[in-house]
Amino acid sequence: xxxxxSNQFALxxxxxxxxxxxxALYALGLMSWDELAFDGTELFLIGVIELxxxxxxxxxxxxxxxxxxxxxxxxxxxxFLYSMITKLGLLPLFFFLVLTPAFDYLNGSLRLAGIIPxxxxxxxxxxxxxxxxxxxxxxxLFDFFDYWRHRxxxxxxxxxxxxxxxxxxxxxxxxxxxxxxxxxxxxxxxxRGMLGLLIGVPPAQFLVVTLISGAIESFSHANVRLxxxxxxxxxxxxxxxxxxxxxxSVGHDGPHRGCNFAQVFSFWDVMFRTANFDATYHPTxxxxxxxxxxxxxxFWAQQRLGxxxxxxxxx
Amino acid sequence: xxxxxxxxxLSVALQAANTAxxxxxxxxxxxxxxxxxxxxxxxxxIGKEPHHLMVTPDDxxxxxxNAASNELVFxxxxxxxxxxxxxxxxxxxxxxxxxxxxYMVSASLRLHRCDIYSGSDFKLLKRIATPKGPSHVIFxxxxxxxxxxxxxxNELTAIDLEKQQVAWTIPLGKQPAGIWMTPDDKHLLIGxxxxxxxxxxxxxxxxxxxxxxxxxxxxxxxxxxxxxHVFLSxxxxxxxxxxxxxxxxxxxxxxGPGGPDCMDVSADGKQLWMTSRWIxxxxxVDIATKKVVKQIPVGRSPHGIYLYAHAARx
Numbered sequence: 001x002x003x004x005x006s007n008q009f010a011l012x013x014x015x016x017x018x019x020x021x022x023x024a025l026y027a028l029g030l031m032s033w034d035e036l037a038f039d040g041t042e043l044f045l046i047g048v049i050e051l052x053x054x055x056x057x058x059x060x061x062x063x064x065x066x067x068x069x070x071x072x073x074x075x076x077x078x079x080f081l082y083s084m085i086t087k088l089g090l091l092p093l094f095f096f097l098v099l100t101p102a103f104d105y106l107n108g109s110l111r112l113a114g115i116i117p118x119x120x121x122x123x124x125x126x127x128x129x130x131x132x133x134x135x136x137x138x139x140x141l142f143d144f145f146d147y148w149r150h151r152x153x154x155x156x157x158x159x160x161x162x163x164x165x166x167x168x169x170x171x172x173x174x175x176x177x178x179x180x181x182x183x184x185x186x187x188x189x190x191x192r193g194m195l196g197l198l199i200g201v202p203p204a205q206f207l208v209v210t211l212i213s214g215a216i217e218s219f220s221h222a223n224v225r226l227x228x229x230x231x232x233x234x235x236x237x238x239x240x241x242x243x244x245x246x247x248x249s250v251g252h253d254g255p256h257r258g259c260n261f262a263q264v265f266s267f268w269d270v271m272f273r274t275a276n277f278d279a280t281y282h283p284t285x286x287x288x289x290x291x292x293x294x295x296x297x298x299f300w301a302q303q304r305l306g307x308x309x310x311x312x313x314x315x
Numbered sequence: 316x317x318x319x320x321x322x323x324x325l326s327v328a329l330q331a332a333n334t335a336x337x338x339x340x341x342x343x344x345x346x347x348x349x350x351x352x353x354x355x356x357x358x359x360x361i362g363k364e365p366h367h368l369m370v371t372p373d374d375x376x377x378x379x380x381n382a383a384s385n386e387l388v389f390x391x392x393x394x395x396x397x398x399x400x401x402x403x404x405x406x407x408x409x410x411x412x413x414x415x416x417x418y419m420v421s422a423s424l425r426l427h428r429c430d431i432y433s434g435s436d437f438k439l440l441k442r443i444a445t446p447k448g449p450s451h452v453i454f455x456x457x458x459x460x461x462x463x464x465x466x467x468x469n470e471l472t473a474i475d476l477e478k479q480q481v482a483w484t485i486p487l488g489k490q491p492a493g494i495w496m497t498p499d500d501k502h503l504l505i506g507x508x509x510x511x512x513x514x515x516x517x518x519x520x521x522x523x524x525x526x527x528x529x530x531x532x533x534x535x536x537x538x539x540x541x542x543x544h545v546f547l548s549x550x551x552x553x554x555x556x557x558x559x560x561x562x563x564x565x566x567x568x569x570x571g572p573g574g575p576d577c578m579d580v581s582a583d584g585k586q587l588w589m590t591s592r593w594i595x596x597x598x599x600v601d602i603a604t605k606k607v608v609k610q611i612p613v614g615r616s617p618h619g620i621y622l623y624a625h626a627a628r629x
Contacts, residue, residue: 007612014573014593018553022574022593026531026551031490031509032448032467034532034550038593038616039341108426111405112442116385119363122402129360200363200383 009045017041036100040093043207047087050214054083058174058222065225067243067281070171074297076223079175081299086178086185087214094186099193107197119200135208138201140265142209145195147261147268149188154257159187161309164252164286165302168295172246172284174222177214181306216264221246225281233277237266240281247282248290334623335579335588336395337597338365338379339614345379346613347395348597350581350588350622353609357395361388367409367577368619372416372434377621380407382425387437393623401437405430409451413458418476420461422449429463431479441479446470451493451535455518456500462518464491464505471505471516485521488514493535495545497560498629504558506533506547513547513556515563525563529556537578540626546587548575555587555600569605572598577619580626590617 021037030037070076110117120137121127127134153163162184169176180188196206220242228238237260245251245260252258259276262268269275286293296302335348339358343365347357362381365388369378376389376398385406389399408424416434423430429449431441448467454460460482461474469489475482489509496503502524503516513533515525532551539546539557547556548571555575557567573591575598580587587600591610597617599609 010595010615014595017593018574022532022551026509029489029509031532031551034508035592035616104425104427107406108423108428108444111423111426111428112444116403116405119384121362121384128362131360 013038013042013045016045044088046207046211050211051083051087054174054215054218058219058224061226062173062223066223067225067239068171068223068283073171073173075169076171076173076175078297078299078302079169079173079179082178082180083175085182086180094189098186099189103193103197117197117200121200135212138199138206138209139212141199142192142195142201143213143262143264144268145191146188146213146263147272149191150261150263151256151274153184154252154261158310158313159184160257161313162187162306164309165295165306167246167252167284167286168289168302169246170283170285170289172221172223172243174218176221177218182303183306183310213264220263227279234266234270234275237262237264240279241266241277243281243284244276244278246284248285249287250276250278250282251284252286332393332624334393334395335597336368336377336390336392336621336623337590337613337617338368338619339595339616340364340366340618341616342614344614345390345395346597346617348611348613350624353599353611355611355613358614359395361397362386366618368621369410369412370621372412378410379619380404380410380421382406382408382423392621404432404437405442408449411452411454411461413454413461413476414456415458417458418461420452420454420463420474420476422452422463424448424450424466429461429474431461431474431476443474443479443481445472445481446484450491453494453496453503455496460518462494462496462503464494466490466492466508469509471503473518483521485516487516487523488512488526492533493547495536495538498542499560502560502563504536504545504547504560506535508532508534508550511549511552513558527558527563527565529558529565530554530568534575535577537580538626538628540580540584540629542627542629546578546580548578548589550574550576550592555589569600569602570607571600572607572610576617579620579622581622582624582626584626588620588622590620592616592618 017038025031153159162181165181166179220237222239224239227240241260256274259274296305333350335350337346344358345361346355349356363383365379365381367380377392379388387401387404406423406426407421410421412419412434419432419434421430427447429443446465446468448465450464450466453462463472470484471487472484473482488507491505492508493506503518505514511531513527517524530549530552532549534548534550536545545558553571555569555571556565559566573594576590576592578589589598591598597611601608
């Protein structure tokens with residue numbers, strides 16, 4: 001069955017690429033990009049399927065066991081726009097058009113200086129022969145680096161000025177995962193790209209890692225009353241565990257400026273003593289919203305106000 | 316006992332004669348195909364971004380260049396079995412041995428460099444920064460120059476192998492890709508991927524002498540085996556052009572569905588095998604009837620292809 005689905009997907013990707021994308025590249029004199037654009041077409045289609053699956057699977061769960069009942073979904077719906085931008089447009093484009101050439105330039109300069117960045121497989125040859133072991137290892141490594149990126153987003157005032165937009169959502173749903181300031185998204189992309197350069201992550205694995213971590217992170221933001229149990233909570237980030245990270249006056253305070261920073265594997269929080277297993281389901285948001293702080297209602301207002309907070313934090 | 320042993324040897328030899336080796340660049344795998352039954356008999360992981368392959372000068376092994384793994388993997392030409400893995404070959408996209416095998420040149424498409432190695436022990440001799448996108452490599456008969464297409468700066472560069480420096484660079488059409496030297500050592504044929512022609516360059520005079528209209532996305536070459544013609548894949552128009560190297564004209568066309576890329580011709584000259592990049596398949600075309608006889612599912616983005624029993628490379 002999986003093979004049949006994969007074949008249908010390949011057919012669709014090939015059809016879209018050959019009918020729409022490649023002729024456009026040819027007409028614009030951009031055929032050098034055709035292989036990257038082919039990968040981009042795959043990423044776009046996966047994004048469409050991912051968005052559909054997220055809705056089909058997580059929305060019923062939110063209806064079945066919601067943490068909060070809202071009179072309307074006006075605030076939550078803005079986050080869908082972020083998901084569209086992230087999964088279908090901005091992130092893949094930024095990745096292919098800006099990050100890839102930038103890191104290739106850096107990589108090329110290192111080679112001219114006699115330095116060949118190592119691949120993870122050079123140290124762990126077994127990864128070469130096992131796609132599953134390889135995917136899990138890359139997932140854990142990326143998650144480890146994302147944990148520390150997330151710690152820094154809360155630690156430094158200028159970064160928090162951008163990241164607080166993600167936390168300002170009071171109607172937290174499975175779309176909230178992608179609610180990030182565009183500048184913050186780019187910084188995160190560069191962070192991940194740097195790791196990719198350091199350990200030589202192949203594009204196929206990058207795609208797998210992005211998909212798995214994206215699905216888990218979307219689920220952890222869902223408006224669902226769900227815990228993974230005493231052991232499961234210490235392995236994988238659940239909606240309950242991550243809700244505490246978004247909890248007003250809990251998730252952004254204390255000595256670490258928050259708790260439960262992990263994105264996929266909660267054991268990073270256990271390991272670095274930032275885990276909070278309180279079973280209470282708190283309202284979400286940033287404390288200063290109670291004092292009238294405005295994070296914006298729509299997409300553009302949120303982007304503008306994010307830049308203003310950044311400027312204020314900087315100056 | 317002796318008869319059994321001979322039968323076994325014969326069986327292995329026959330099996331070997333029927334092997335096609337395909338690089339699935341996005342899956343990091345190699346597919347081994349039985350060219351008689353058209354079945355994939357084996358698929359195994361090879362390394363990151365295997366794009367092109369090349370036989371060793373002594374004709375013993377098939378070298379797979381893993382661009383993102385920074386390595387060359389030596390395979391048994393007949394079975395695909397891994398024999399050796401050579402590390403620290405920086406980003407080898409396409410490689411080639413100069414006539415006489417004194418040098419191996421590696422083009423790094425992504426990182427904009429060409430590296431010159433000793434052809435005997437693969438010791439790095441020189442790393443040369445180039446304009447953007449060094450893509451495909453070919454040599455003159457004397458082995459004095461390596462000619463490299465620069466896909467992103469729309470140029471052709473000639474590297475003086477003795478001096479190990481760029482000798483000259485001239486402009487070409489949009490996104491030049493595959494490159495081929497005519498048997499008389501006079502003309503370079505260059506597939507212009509971003510347009511619909513093969514640019515013919517008199518490399519000694521350093522000038523374009525002709526543009527042969529082929530099809531959109533002119534890409535890569537393989538000799539037919541008769542010493543006179545070459546096949547050219549046209550990636551965006553999904554067809555193969557047969558070019559006469561003496562008259563510099565297109566003399567025939569074949570189908571090339573799904574974004575044709577690298578090719579090989581069977582030893583009997585009857586079949587053209589090609590990787591169909593956008594449909595995850597290898598396509599086999601009967602040259603006489605111009606019909607697709609088989610499409611074999613392989614991995615994602617299949618690129619390099621090699622037939623153990625192939626036509627002469629002339």
